[in-house]
Amino acid sequence: MATNFWSSSHYKRWLVDRATLRQARSDDILYVDHPEHLGFLNIFFANLISKLGKKLQLRQRVIATATVFFRRFYVKNSYCETDPFIVIAACCYVAAKAEESPVHIKTVVSEARMLFVEEYGIKTFPSDNSKLAEMEFYLVDELECDLTVFHPYRTLMTLCGKEGGGSFPEAEAGEADADDFDGPRYWGTGEGKLELQEGALQMAWFIINDTYRSELCLLYPPHIIAIAAIYLTLVFHAPTRAAIQQAQAQAQPRASTSNSNSHPHGSSQSHSPTRRSSRSMKKPLPQHQHQPQDIVGFMAGLNVSMPLVATVAQEIIALYALWDRYSEEPNVGPAFVQKTTRKGRSAGKVQAQPPAQATAQEGQEGAPVTPMFLVQLLLAMREQRIEDMAHPASGRPVAVNKMLERTQAAG
Amino acid sequence: MDNILVTDPMRVYRAKRDAARKRVTDKYSILGFISSGTYGRVYKAQSKDSDGRIHAIKKFKPDKEGDVITYTGISQSAIREIALNREISHENIVALKEVILEDKSIYMVFEYAEHDFLQVIHHHSQTLRSSITQPVLKSLTYQLLNGLLYLHDAHIIHRDLKPANILITSSGVVKIGDLGLARLIHQPLQPLHAGDKVVVTIWYRAPELLLGAKHYNKAVDIWAVGCVMAELASLRPIFKGEEAKLDSKKNVPFQKDQLLKIIEILGTPSERDWAKIKDLPEYQNMRRLDPFANRLAQWCQSRIQASGADLLSHLFAYDPDKRLTAAEALQHKWFQEGQLPTRNAFESLPSHQIPPHRRITIDDAPSMMPMPAAGSQVQAQVSQVQATAQAHLSHSHSNHSGKAGSAASFASISAGGGTHTRKKARLG
Numbered sequence: 001m002a003t004n005f006w007s008s009s010h011y012k013r014w015l016v017d018r019a020t021l022r023q024a025r026s027d028d029i030l031y032v033d034h035p036e037h038l039g040f041l042n043i044f045f046a047n048l049i050s051k052l053g054k055k056l057q058l059r060q061r062v063i064a065t066a067t068v069f070f071r072r073f074y075v076k077n078s079y080c081e082t083d084p085f086i087v088i089a090a091c092c093y094v095a096a097k098a099e100e101s102p103v104h105i106k107t108v109v110s111e112a113r114m115l116f117v118e119e120y121g122i123k124t125f126p127s128d129n130s131k132l133a134e135m136e137f138y139l140v141d142e143l144e145c146d147l148t149v150f151h152p153y154r155t156l157m158t159l160c161g162k163e164g165g166g167s168f169p170e171a172e173a174g175e176a177d178a179d180d181f182d183g184p185r186y187w188g189t190g191e192g193k194l195e196l197q198e199g200a201l202q203m204a205w206f207i208i209n210d211t212y213r214s215e216l217c218l219l220y221p222p223h224i225i226a227i228a229a230i231y232l233t234l235v236f237h238a239p240t241r242a243a244i245q246q247a248q249a250q251a252q253p254r255a256s257t258s259n260s261n262s263h264p265h266g267s268s269q270s271h272s273p274t275r276r277s278s279r280s281m282k283k284p285l286p287q288h289q290h291q292p293q294d295i296v297g298f299m300a301g302l303n304v305s306m307p308l309v310a311t312v313a314q315e316i317i318a319l320y321a322l323w324d325r326y327s328e329e330p331n332v333g334p335a336f337v338q339k340t341t342r343k344g345r346s347a348g349k350v351q352a353q354p355p356a357q358a359t360a361q362e363g364q365e366g367a368p369v370t371p372m373f374l375v376q377l378l379l380a381m382r383e384q385r386i387e388d389m390a391h392p393a394s395g396r397p398v399a400v401n402k403m404l405e406r407t408q409a410a411g
Numbered sequence: 412m413d414n415i416l417v418t419d420p421m422r423v424y425r426a427k428r429d430a431a432r433k434r435v436t437d438k439y440s441i442l443g444f445i446s447s448g449t450y451g452r453v454y455k456a457q458s459k460d461s462d463g464r465i466h467a468i469k470k471f472k473p474d475k476e477g478d479v480i481t482y483t484g485i486s487q488s489a490i491r492e493i494a495l496n497r498e499i500s501h502e503n504i505v506a507l508k509e510v511i512l513e514d515k516s517i518y519m520v521f522e523y524a525e526h527d528f529l530q531v532i533h534h535h536s537q538t539l540r541s542s543i544t545q546p547v548l549k550s551l552t553y554q555l556l557n558g559l560l561y562l563h564d565a566h567i568i569h570r571d572l573k574p575a576n577i578l579i580t581s582s583g584v585v586k587i588g589d590l591g592l593a594r595l596i597h598q599p600l601q602p603l604h605a606g607d608k609v610v611v612t613i614w615y616r617a618p619e620l621l622l623g624a625k626h627y628n629k630a631v632d633i634w635a636v637g638c639v640m641a642e643l644a645s646l647r648p649i650f651k652g653e654e655a656k657l658d659s660k661k662n663v664p665f666q667k668d669q670l671l672k673i674i675e676i677l678g679t680p681s682e683r684d685w686a687k688i689k690d691l692p693e694y695q696n697m698r699r700l701d702p703f704a705n706r707l708a709q710w711c712q713s714r715i716q717a718s719g720a721d722l723l724s725h726l727f728a729y730d731p732d733k734r735l736t737a738a739e740a741l742q743h744k745w746f747q748e749g750q751l752p753t754r755n756a757f758e759s760l761p762s763h764q765i766p767p768h769r770r771i772t773i774d775d776a777p778s779m780m781p782m783p784a785a786g787s788q789v790q791a792q793v794s795q796v797q798a799t800a801q802a803h804l805s806h807s808h809s810n811h812s813g814k815a816g817s818a819a820s821f822a823s824i825s826a827g828g829g830t831h832t833r834k835k836a837r838l839g
Contacts, residue, residue, distance in 0.1 A: 004565075009497050081427075083420035097490045100594060101601055105484045124420050133482030135421065138428060140485065140493075141512040147494035148595075382416055386423070 005221065009146035014072060016218050027078040031381040039214075039322050040369045041378075045070060045084060046213040047328060047371075048115070052092050055111040056103050060209065065149045066095035067212040073142050075218065079378060080385035085116050085125055090135040098147040105129050120375055152208045152226035159230070160201055161193030194230070195293040200240045204233040207316065214319045220312050227304055228312035234295060244295055327368035435511050435518050439468065443771030450488065450591060455523065455771050465523040466508060473516045480515050488591040489517055495567060495590045503558025505578060505588040524578035524586050526766050528639060532574055534766040536646040543643050545716055546750045546759040552640045552722075553741065553752035554585035559636060560737035562587070563629045566597035570610040572635035574642060581768075583755035596628065603627065608661070611635060613654040613669050618680065619731050621666045621673075623692035630731035633740070637726030644714040649676065665696045677727055678705030685730035718745040 053063035069091040089112040096103045116122040207229040439456040451472035474483035496507035511518040571592040578586040617634035641649035652669030711720035728734040
C-alpha cells in the first residue's frame with residue numbers, strides 16, 4: 001500500500017474533477033461578491049493549518065496531510081454551513097495521529113485557541129476538549145476513514161535520490177527503515193536520479209508546499225504535482241536554468257551527430273526529434289550528454305503525461321498570481337520568492353515569471369485581500385446562510401441577486 | 412440567529428449529518444456476543460442486505476467520564492487499525508467491510524471468520540487430544556506467511572502476531588487480524604520505538620526487542636510466525652516466559668525470564684550468530700544468564716517433519732538480518748515437497764476433526780446494542796454489561812501483555828497484564 005498509489009484510497013476515491021469542486025462550492029458562491037474570494041479562502045485556510053501545525057511542531061508532511069483532510073472535508077460541505085476553524089484544528093489533530101506523530105488533544109485545543117482567538121479574533125473557538133474530539137469523530141466519518149494520503153514530497157525525494165534523508169534539511173528522514181523498496185515506480189522507470197542543485201531541490205520542495213494553498217491536491221495525483229514543481233523549478237531557479245541553457249548552447253553544434261546511446265543516467269528513452277517537439281516544454285531543447293546531467297532528457301523519460309504536467313504548472317502559476325494579491329504578513333508569501341531567491345519580493349517574482357504573467361500582474365488594482373477581510377466574509381456568509389435557511393418561504397433573493405449581479409457585470 | 416454561531420457553530424452541520432447517517436442496527440442484526448478485550452467488544456452480526464452475510468463487528472469501547480459517555484479523541488490504535496485496513500486487501504488478511512461512527516462509538520465491520528489459531532490449538536489439545544496433522548500445520552503456516560508477505564510488501568509491520576489474532580474461515584482460509592498495533596514503516600517521521608514502548612505479546616516477542624533494540628523491522632513478525640508455528644506443532648507456547656512489569660517510571664525492564672525460555676531451546680546467542688548483539692542495551696544482562704546449547708532440532712523431533720524443522724530454525728535465526736523474510740520462507744522446501752499447502756487448510760481433515768463453530772452468547776450477552784427485535788434506538792451502556800464467557804484454556808493466555816496495547820482479536824482472551832480486569836471468552 002505504501003508503495004502502490006494505484007490501489008490506494010487516495011487514487012480510488014479522492015481525486016475529483018472540476019465539476020465536483022464547483023458543486024462543492026455551489027452554496028458558498030452564493031454568498032461571496034466575487035468567486036475569487038473562494039480562492040483567497042483556500043490560501044487563508046492553508047496558511048492557518050500551516051501556522052497551527054508549526055505551533056504543534058508538526059512536520060511538513062503532517063501539515064500537508066491535515067490540509068488534504070481539510071480540502072476533502074469541504075468537498076462534501078460548505079464554508080457557510082460549518083465552522084472552518086474547528087475543522088482546521090480537527091484536521092491537524094487527526095493528521096498527527098494518522099502520520100504517527102500524535103499530539104495531545106489539550107495541546108491542540110490550547111494552541112488553536114491561542115492562534116484563532118488572539119491572532120484572528122475568532123471568539124467562537126471552543127475551549128472544551130470534547131468539542132474538538134467531537135469534531136474529530138465527524139471528520140473521520142466525512143473522510144470515510146481514508147486516512148492515508150500520498151504527497152508529492154515523496155516523488156520529489158525519490159526522483160532526486162534523496163530518499164532516506166540526505167543533507168536536505170527538511171527531508172523526512174527515513175530513519176529506522178533500512179529496507180526501502182527500490183523496484184519500478186509508478187511514475188517512471190525507477191532508473192536514474194535527477195541531479196538538482198541543493199537550492200533547486202529546496203525550491204521544488206517549497207513550490208510543493210505552496211500547492212496546498214490551492215485545490216490541486218484534490219484534482220491531480222501527487223506525482224504529477226511533484227513533476228510540475230520540478231518543471232517550474234527548472235524555469236524559475238536561475239542557476240539551474242542558466243545551466244540548462246548553457247548545456248543546450250554547447251550541445252547545439254553537436255546536436256546532429258549526437259545519439260541517445262551514451263546517456264550516463266539511464267534516462268535514455270527514445271529521444272527522437274519528433275517526440276521532443278511534441279512535448280509541452282516551451283521550446284525543444286537539444287540533449288547533451290556530458291556533465292551536467294541532461295535534465296530535459298530526464299524529464300522526457302518520465303512516464304507521465306507532459307500535457308498534464310504543463311496544466312498543473314499553469315495552475316500553480318495562477319495560484320501565485322492570486323496569492324500576490326493576498327497579504328497576510330510581510331513574511332508569508334509564495335515560498336519560492338521569499339525563501340529561496342532571497343531577493344526582494346517583486347524582483348524575485350518578475351525575474352522568475354514568464355513575461356505574460358508579469359504583465360498581467362501590472363494590470364491588477366485594489367488593495368490586497370487580508371485575513372481580517374476573509375474572517376469577516378466568513379462570518380457574513382454564515383449569518384446570511386442561517387438567515388436564508390430560517391426564512392425559506394420568504395425566498396429572500398439576496399443570494400441569487402449576487403449571482404445575477406455578477407452575470408450582468410460580466411456582460 | 413447569532414446565538415447558534417457563537418454557542419455551537421457546528422450544530423446545524425451535525426444535525427444534518429446525524430439525520431443522514433445509517434445506524435448499525437439499520438444495517439445489521441446482532442446475532443450475539445463473541446468476545447471482549449481491552450479495545451472493546453466483538454459481536455457476530457448478520458447484514459440486513461439481501462445477501463444476509465455474516466460479519467464480526469468490533470465496537471471500540473467508548474470513552475467515559477463517570478457514567479457519561481463523552482468524546483475524548485479516537486485512540487491511536489483505532490486510527491491505525493482503521494487507516495491501514497482501508498488501504499489493504501488480501502485473501503489472507505481479515506477484510507474490513509465498513510466503519511460506522513455512531514453515538515460516540517466506532518464500529519468496524521469485518522468479514523466473519525469461524526475459527527482462529529488459538530481455538531484450533533485448543534480443539535486439538537482438549538477435545539481431539541492429538542496433534543495438528545502435518546498437512547494442516549503446513550497449510551496454516553503457509554497462508555500465514557502469505558498474508559504477512561502482503562503486509563510486509565506494503566511496508567506494514569503487524570507487531571502483534573499470536574494465535575488469537577490469526578483467524579481461519581469455515582472454508583479453511585487463514586486471515587490475519589487485528590492491525591491495532593500495526594504500523595507503516597515507510598519513511599517514518601519518528602523512529603518506531605518513539606511511538607510504542609512495548610510491542611508484541613511477550614511469548615512472541617523477538618530477541619532483539621527483548622534485548623532493547625531501538626531499531627527493529629519486519630523480522631519481528633517473522634519471529635512471531637516461528638513461535639506460532641511451533642505452538643501449532645506442540646499445542647503449547649514454545650517460549651512461555653513470565654513478563655517483567657514496567658517499573659513505576661514506566662521504564663521497560665530486562666525480560667530475563669522470557670529470554671531464558673528462548674535460550675533454553677535455541678542456545679545462548681553468540682557474536683558469531685549475531686554480530687550486532689553486543690551493541691544492544693541488554694547485552695550485558697543477557698551474558699549473566701547461564702549458557703545453553705541449541706536443542707531446537709531435538710525439540711522438533713517428535714513434533715515437526717525434518718524440513719519443517721529446518722524452516723523453523725531459520726525463522727528463529729537470532730540475527731534479524733539473517734532471519735528469513737516472508738518471501739524467502741514461502742520458498743522453503745518444506746512447502747514444495749510431500750503434501751503441498753492447500754487453500755482450504757482443513758482439506759485433508761475428516762469432518763469430525765474440523766474445529767467447532769465459534770461459540771457466541773446471546774441471552775446474557777452484553778446488550779450495548781439493542782438486540783435484534785428491539786426497535787429502540789437507545790444504546791445501552793457498556794457499563795451495564797458483563798462478559799459472562801469463561802475460558803477453558805489449559806494454558807491461560809491471560810498473562811499476555813496488556814501493555815503491548817494488544818487489542819486481542821475476535822476470539823482472543825483479553826490481556827490481563829494491565830490495569831483492566833480480566834475478561835475471558837468462552838471458546839467452543
